[in-house]
Amino acid sequence: MIEVQKIKDGSKFENFLKTEAGEDLFAKAEKVSKVLSSGIMTGNEGLGMIALDKVQGEYSIREKSGMAHSVLMLGSNSYLNLSTHPKVMKAAVSALNKFGYGMGAVSNYAGITDIHKELESRIADFYGTDAAIVFPSGYGTNVGVISALCNEGDVIINDSANHASIFDGCRLSGAEIKVFPHSDMKGLERVLKKIPQEQTGRLIITDGVFSMDGDIAKLDLITQLAGEYKCRVMVDDAHGVGIVGPTGKGSAEYYDVMDKIDLNVGMLSKSPGGLGGYCAASAEIVDFLRLYARTFFFSTALPASIAGGLNEVFKLFQNDEAGREILWDKINYLKAKLVEAGFDIAYSQSAIIPVMIYDEEKLFKIHAELRENGLYTNIVTYPAVRRKECRLRLCAMKELTFKQIDRAVDILKIIGHKYGIV
Ligand SMILES: Cc1ncc(COP(=O)(O)O)c(C=O)c1O
Numbered sequence: 001m002i003e004v005q006k007i008k009d010g011s012k013f014e015n016f017l018k019t020e021a022g023e024d025l026f027a028k029a030e031k032v033s034k035v036l037s038s039g040i041m042t043g044n045e046g047l048g049m050i051a052l053d054k055v056q057g058e059y060s061i062r063e064k065s066g067m068a069h070s071v072l073m074l075g076s077n078s079y080l081n082l083s084t085h086p087k088v089m090k091a092a093v094s095a096l097n098k099f100g101y102g103m104g105a106v107s108n109y110a111g112i113t114d115i116h117k118e119l120e121s122r123i124a125d126f127y128g129t130d131a132a133i134v135f136p137s138g139y140g141t142n143v144g145v146i147s148a149l150c151n152e153g154d155v156i157i158n159d160s161a162n163h164a165s166i167f168d169g170c171r172l173s174g175a176e177i178k179v180f181p182h183s184d185m186k187g188l189e190r191v192l193k194k195i196p197q198e199q200t201g202r203l204i205i206t207d208g209v210f211s212m213d214g215d216i217a218k219l220d221l222i223t224q225l226a227g228e229y230k231c232r233v234m235v236d237d238a239h240g241v242g243i244v245g246p247t248g249k250g251s252a253e254y255y256d257v258m259d260k261i262d263l264n265v266g267m268l269s270k271s272p273g274g275l276g277g278y279c280a281a282s283a284e285i286v287d288f289l290r291l292y293a294r295t296f297f298f299s300t301a302l303p304a305s306i307a308g309g310l311n312e313v314f315k316l317f318q319n320d321e322a323g324r325e326i327l328w329d330k331i332n333y334l335k336a337k338l339v340e341a342g343f344d345i346a347y348s349q350s351a352i353i354p355v356m357i358y359d360e361e362k363l364f365k366i367h368a369e370l371r372e373n374g375l376y377t378n379i380v381t382y383p384a385v386r387r388k389e390c391r392l393r394l395c396a397m398k399e400l401t402f403k404q405i406d407r408a409v410d411i412l413k414i415i416g417h418k419y420g421i422v
Pocket residue numbers: 137138139140142163165207211236238239267268269270275276277
């Protein structure tokens with residue numbers, strides 16, 4: 001039996017990863033289970049609520065304790081409320097009725113329909129590329145694309161704040177992994193300068209909108225450096241698609257460099273409100289990925305209902321009719337209110353707004369009290385960011401009313417004052 005007291009001081013996420021000498025492989029799970037049931041503060045208290053209704057501006061949840069109550073939702077990635085858009089849901093139901101609820105096969109066998117093919121061509125049209133490939137998971141998109149295209153001997157250059165799925169894809173590829181400090185273009189150039197001339201398989205990867213900070217990658221400078229140092233460029237615009245740029249085409253459109261991005265990766269699970277991911281690129285690259293991206297080749301296709309809903313989403317995106325301007329009014333209002341109240345919101349340029357706390361113990365308490373008071377936000381600390389940069393992660397949603405935003409900021413102010421954050 002493992003004594004709770006003994007592991008109390010070591011109850012941090014990373015301390016449970018290793019099997020100590022003499023321990024059974026599963027001892028780590030027993031230790032974590034002890035910590036979770038002991039009342040030691042781990043941050044997990046705030047996780048795992050049950051939605052009792054469609055996720056929208058204000059809706060009902062059930063807590064772990066069994067208590068049901070309503071919360072203001074400032075933690076959903078469905079920024080444009082497309083996951084509950086009537087046209088999108090109608091298209092999903094129609095595809096569900098026609099094709100059933102699962103595809104029963106991978107895409108290269110019997111897993112796709114004309115609805116899936118339509119989705120790929122809509123995504124390609126949206127980016128102005130020859131072709132696009134749709135993966136059944138966003139995480140698997142990054143892992144599959146990177147590990148297919150990069151190999152031993154190649155070099156991948158990453159922004160330090162890139163999403164975990166990008167780093168996992170890099171590790172799996174076997175390529176050399178280089179990292180530059182977040183959005184530091186001098187740092188990027190320093191890395192590029194040191195790459196040996198003969199190492200010509202080079203890929204720079206960056207999030208478009210950074211998922212924990214909400215800022216936009218400096219794609220004007222990144223693409224310029226990529227040109228100078230002969231690198232290919234991949235952008236994961238999971239949180240930019242449909243939202244940033246003059247017509248909502250994302251981070252590359254924001255900097256007017258859409259034609260300089262080799263691999264336009266995005267997730268269908270955030271603003272598109274569904275599930276999956278894609279890579280829009282040249283026809284040759286897409287054909288290559290269909291054969292070599294193992295998370296595509298060996299993974300069952302998206303249900304037709306999701307693909308059907310997403311076709312409606314890309315119709316809305318293509319015509320810039322998804323309500324982007326209304327969302328931006330809410331983003332700007334929420335940011336202004338937070339700044340006026342004295343919160344540190346770092347440098348957000350999107351629907352993701354961090355509220356910096358910098359103290360993990362306070363973060364867990366603040367998060368729990370916000371929720372008790374009817375406000376849901378995401379909680380972000382290690383391993384998503386460094387502990388000393390821990391924060392609440394707020395997301396603006398199109399259908400939040402100005403009154404709901406006022407109420408949310410009022411709750412934040414009360415709890416923020418209590419803990420000396422404002
Ligand atoms: C930037 C980024 N890329 C990839 C992913 C993975 O996407 P999914 O949740 O659809 O697997 C996420 C999800 O959080 C993300 O934020």
